[in-house]
Amino acid sequence: MNIIHVDKVSKTYGMKKSDKEYQILNEISFEVKEGEFIGVMGASGSGKTTLLNILGSLDKPTSGRIIMNGHDIATLSKKKLAVHRTENIGFIFQDYNLLETMTLKENIILPLALKGIDVNAIETKLLPLINDLGIEKVIDKYPYEVSGGEQQRAAACRALITKPRLILADEPTGNLDSKSSKGLLNLLTYINKEYKATILMVTHDVFAASYCQKIMFIHDGEIYNELFAGTDKKQFFDKIIQVMSVLGGERQ
Ligand SMILES: Nc1ncnc2c1ncn2[C@@H]1O[C@H](COP(=O)(O)OP(=O)(O)OP(=O)(O)O)[C@@H](O)[C@H]1O
């Protein structure tokens, strides 16, 4: 079953019919099936974050449709969109988006607190997550008191705590060392398998990408190529490197 159907989505910035129109996405179409773990790769500036924001209904396409649960999300009212986002989608942003006036713990449990879930139930959900991501020691600190990697892990906990059907992650391992990266990727894999959460993850990192079942490469506003994991992980890894060396965009 499809969780998202992306139908000829385009995004342009700038004034129409002037010289300064930038076409970021050019009639992109694809489908995401329930339970898939998809990587999105492409050079810096190729439109990955733009695409993720459109899928998450944080941004609107210039044209085209995003069909989720049988509805074109662009046609939903603001109120319905907000409900749709909190109920169905977990975001892990490139720049964390933690609230500076709240501790990491308060940030993480915010989506549950907003739903009125009781404190004990919240603690039960919180503890395994913060243990898995190794942030139990810094949980009562404020974002400015912890490292970028710790903020990233807290942001991941916040996205995962509601067990959303769809997780949109923008370079979730971008600021993590290899141990924390593995921890986060294993957690995403676990959530994908156990909770059947569908994941779209933008990444520059071939190691992170090799956890996905499929990679979509974005180039010149279009889907340039798709790679499927298959059984041989090493072969998948090598193929990703090959495509990235043509397109550029892997950060070393
Ligand atoms: N609000 C905006 N107004 C005008 N141009 C924008 C806006 N947001 C993004 N862009 C441009 O759209 C292009 C795609 O940006 P986007 O952030 O989607 O790239 P990206 O693939 O996520 O890159 P990175 O890997 O560096 O994060 C860039 O050239 C960017 O400058």
Ligand SMILES: [Mg+2]
């Ligand atoms: Mg980006």
